[in-house]
Amino acid sequence: MKGGTDRDGDKGGVGPKHTNRLFKEQSPYLLQHAHNPVDWYPWGQEAFSKAQAEDKPIFLSVGYSTCHWCHVMEVESFENDQIAQLMNDWFVNIKVDREERPDVDKVYMTYVQATQGGGGWPMSVFLTPDLKPIVGGTYFAPEDKYGRPGFKTVLKRVKDVWNSKKDALRESGDQVLQQLAEATSAVSTSQDLPEALAQQAVQLCANQLTRGFDSKLGGFGGPPKFPRPVEIALMLQRFKRLEQNGNQSSANKTLDMSLFTLRCMARGGIHDHVGGGFHRYSVDEYWHVPHFEKMLYDQGQLVNVYLDAYAISKETQYAAVARDILDYLRRQMTHPEGGIFSAEDADSAEFHGAKRKKEGAFYVWSSQEVEEILGKERAAVFAAHYHVKPDGNCNLSRMSDPHNEFVGKNVLIERQSLTETASKVGHSVEDLAEILGRCREELFGYREKRPHPHLDDKVIVAWNGLALSAFSRASRILRMEPESEKYYFPVTGCDPKEYLAAAEKVASFIRSRVYDEKAKRLYRSYRKQVSAAPGFLDDYAFLIAGLLDLYEAGGDTKWLSWALDLQSAQDDLFLDKTGGGYFSTPEGDPSILLRAKEDYDGAEPSGNSVAGINLLRLSSLLWGDKSEQYQRTAEHVMTVFEARVREVAMAVPLMCCAFDMLAAQSKRQIVIAGVKHAPDTEALVNAAHCLYDPDKIILQIDETDAATQEFWEVNNPMALKMARRSDEGKALAYVCQNFTCFAPVSDPQSLEKLLKSPPSAAGKVSTFKLGSSAK
Structure with missing residues (x-):
């Protein structure tokens, strides 16, 4: 398997036929292309210098490791020895992971969207040796079809135009970039927003x-x-x-x-x-x-x-x-240390040892599989709720499966509520929820044995x-x-x-x-x-x-x-x-x-x-x-x-x-004054979060904590002064609007009631004002 992590454990036993410069990279997307016959370069001075020295245009391909159509173009074109030879002879070829280098992606996606009316990945852009765009697009099929030029045709056309009209292409690239810069770098005409x-x-x-x-x-x-x-x-x-x-x-x-x-x-x-x-x-x-x-x-x-x-x-x-x-x-x-990985692929092998991957293979089910895993009785209940059909369910819309890729397969969908299903299968809603949960867990265990999608x-x-x-x-x-x-x-x-x-x-x-x-x-x-x-x-x-x-x-x-x-x-x-x-x-x-x-x-x-x-x-x-x-x-x-x-x-x-x-007419600051993680403080913090309010901000201030005290002394001494007014060590909550604070409350019910009141509601205020207007 190529790049990143394919958690099916199937690595194959035959070494790669080709290896290019991308094998030294860290990006899973670049590593996926490290064994293409294309002489790929990563984005950098080595590639730019080669293009300038040899006066060759650059072919820039931008994508990401879990991109389905990126995989398709790789299989059809970048793994094709004949197409790779054309690319290597006529161009300096650069691969970019758009997730790792969104700055590069943004420049040329802006160009593609402006000139083609839309964009996407893989993004394919031809550049002058000084990185000015010549022409761009997204996915190209290898051969001409449906009235659209294939990738081979595009390669030849760009090569021919470059050889005959270099100066015009450079001038055009300069003009396009200037126009894009003007369009995307707007400045304000006023400091004041109406x-x-x-x-x-x-x-x-x-x-x-x-x-x-x-x-x-x-x-x-x-x-x-x-x-x-x-x-x-x-x-x-x-x-x-x-x-x-x-x-x-x-x-x-x-x-x-x-x-x-x-x-x-x-x-x-x-x-x-x-x-x-x-x-x-x-x-x-x-x-x-x-x-x-x-x-x-x-x-x-x-x-x-x-x-x-x-x-x-x-x-x-x-x-x-x-x-x-x-x-x-x-x-x-x-x-293992806490960071969250970026993505899982759409494609995976249908079975261990398969050479090619298929979109959705990890996630779809046949009716027979569901019955074999769950047993006939539970499978019938599961199928009733998740719309599982013997001949597949991917026919709800003409758009669902236009290329007949999922014939006989089911993508789980709830077409009715638990209550509706329960009445049809003769279970209580509570029992049905438990049955479906156990079914999902068993299907998950079975699915884990399938070849996994690539993990970026x-x-x-x-x-x-x-x-x-x-x-x-x-x-x-x-x-x-x-x-x-x-x-x-x-x-x-x-x-x-x-x-x-x-x-x-x-x-x-x-x-x-x-x-x-x-x-x-x-x-x-x-x-x-x-x-x-x-x-x-x-x-x-x-x-x-x-x-x-x-x-x-x-x-x-x-x-x-x-x-x-x-x-x-x-x-x-x-x-x-x-x-x-x-x-x-x-x-x-x-x-x-x-x-x-x-x-x-x-x-x-x-x-x-x-x-x-x-x-x-x-x-x-x-x-x-x-x-x-x-x-x-x-x-x-x-x-x-x-x-x-x-x-x-x-x-x-x-x-x-x-x-x-x-x-907003009234911005609410909720100051919770109390010992951090103490039960009474926790109860007030929970209450402060329980209501939807896009205008609120929550300040937790524990005056017994030295670091907290030091921070607020520098950044909001008025809030710290308020927190020091808490009585008898009891946690208090102050709700402040427009820099004026209501009388403190000590129980979560009172805080919730106060937060539910309209912003303009009157109330007894404290003698403190919170915020810059109190200077």
């Missing part, structure tokens, strides 16, 4: 999303259906604003769209019912037949929106899905930041679950405190393995050793967000101190201090020809959106000049994306959330 736009941003985006809502099957658009958690996050924030304004009917409609979508996704085949976690997307409208790869960035974000759904609805079905994902990550995707065991900082946030928030929000609640495999049913321990291990892994303490700089990733690539904006922003959530959950100021160090580094490396906004990449690498300010909140949120929210949270946590500085920076960042929000808000839902947070 108040009306900030207040309306979430509404604008919600209105646009609502127009595309699928009322029958969930989601905000047609197939293929991607789980885009930022859309749900936006809709939940809109729900909260409508509720706060007394418009309960509209609030309920907005909430219903979000909850319905989350339920449809959880019941669909995009959800791995046997092993937990979610696949990348479904090819059909039913959330049924997925593209089977599993990406860490999906898992972390999905946990957070399911947690929000649970906090709002108090329905344990949403808590169960959050646990399902987290337990999958702990069971299948965690480095890179630990990427940005994606670990998303997971860190998920584990941290789950450790508190899930403590409100009823003690009587029962969970069944693949949910472990652990004490939520275990999720806090997992979060701390993630943070410790990143700090010890991927962070330079002396320089206060991050690297991008870790696999056996730290990557050469630096940390990018999303690495800093996503990790800072995760650390803020970890602090709010656990109360340890060391994570907050680290977040402040990272924010300072982020500002030094990426902030456009004149024009506003953050560049995605640091300065200093001459091979990166374009520094863009990313704004699209897609499968992953934009670094600028997350950074804007981080700055507002930090401003609420701190006091004095630092608080005001973070507030000003947030405003300046957001002014860069004002036009984007006005014109196409649904492209930037998380940025719209940041605008909304900036305009």
Whole structure:
């Protein structure tokens, strides 16, 4: 097997026929191509110098190790000796892992999207020796078909045009890059964000999303259906604003769209019912037949929106899905020292010893297999609930299996509720849930014996930041679950405190393995050793967000101190201090020809959106000049994306959330004063987390702890002064709005009641004001 980790243990006995320079790399994707007959180079000066010395164009291929169509192009073209010979004769060939080098990917994906109207992976771009784009695309079949040129034809055309029109190609590349730089490096025209736009941003985006809502099957658009958690996050924030304004009917409609979508996704085949976690997307409208790869960035974000759904609805079905994902990550995707691996492949061998892999082979089932594993009686119950059919079930839509790859196979999907199934099979709902859980566990055990999909065991900082946030928030929000609640495999049913321990291990892994303490700089990733690539904006922003959530959950100021160090580094490396906004990449690498300010909140949120929210949270946590500085920076960042929000808000839902947070009339700071981890303190911290509130920030202050005292003395002495007022050693909670604090409460019920009150509710205030306005 090639690259990374294929956990089926089948390594074969014949040595490789070819070996190229990629065999020295750490990236699983590059290692997958180390034995192609193509003379691949990694991105770097050796390749650039060769292209310049020989005056050859560069063929750049960008992908990632769990990319299905990357595998297809490798098999069809890069393992083909004839095509490899053409590539080696005419081009200098470079392979890039887009997860390891998102800076390289961003430059040329921007070009491909601008010139082709869309993009994807594998990305195939031809460059001049000085790295200017000539022509680009995505997957190319080896031969001409369906009126499209094949890869052989494209290679010959580019070679011929290069030989006859080099100067024109170079000039064209210069012009294209200049245009792209102007389009992607927008600057603010004002330091002030229009108040009306900030207040309306979430509404604008919600209105646009609502127009595309699928009322029958969930989601905000047609197939293929991607789980885009930022859309749900936006809709939940809109729900909260409508509720706060007394418009309960509209609030309920907005909430219903979000909850319905989350339920449809959880019941669909995009959800791995046997092993937990979610696949990348479904090819059909039913959330049924997925593209089977599993990406860490999906898992972390999905946990957070399911947690929000649970906090709002108090329905344990949403808590169960959050646990399902987290337990999958702990069971299948965690480095022994705590970091979370990046992805699992869509493809795997159908049986041990098979030379070729097939998409979904690890995950699909025949009806006969299910019956042999579970026995006839239980298999009938299982089949009734998960829509298992003797002739296969991948025919719900004409889009589900257009190439007849899954004939006779079943992708598990819940087409009915437990209650409906229970009435049909003659069991109680409780008994049925237990039976199905045991069935899933037995199927999991059987599935584990199959050849596993390739595991990309890179630990990427940005994606670990998303997971860190998920584990941290789950450790508190899930403590409100009823003690009587029962969970069944693949949910472990652990004490939520275990999720806090997992979060701390993630943070410790990143700090010890991927962070330079002396320089206060991050690297991008870790696999056996730290990557050469630096940390990018999303690495800093996503990790800072995760650390803020970890602090709010656990109360340890060391994570907050680290977040402040990272924010300072982020500002030094990426902030456009004149024009506003953050560049995605640091300065200093001459091979990166374009520094863009990313704004699209897609499968992953934009670094600028997350950074804007981080700055507002930090401003609420701190006091004095630092608080005001973070507030000003947030405003300046957001002014860069004002036009984007006005014109196409649904492209930037998380940025719209940041605008909304900036305009929020009342930001709630909840100060918990008490001995850390003491029962009375814990009860108040749990209560502070139990309600959905996008405006709240939680400060845990233990005045008996020297490190905590030192941190707050420097960063928010007013909050520390308040914490010292706790009576008789009893934990107290202060709820502060607009820098004015209500009288403290000491029991969780009173705190919950106070938090449920409208932001404008009157109450007896303390004599202390919290925040920069108290200077």
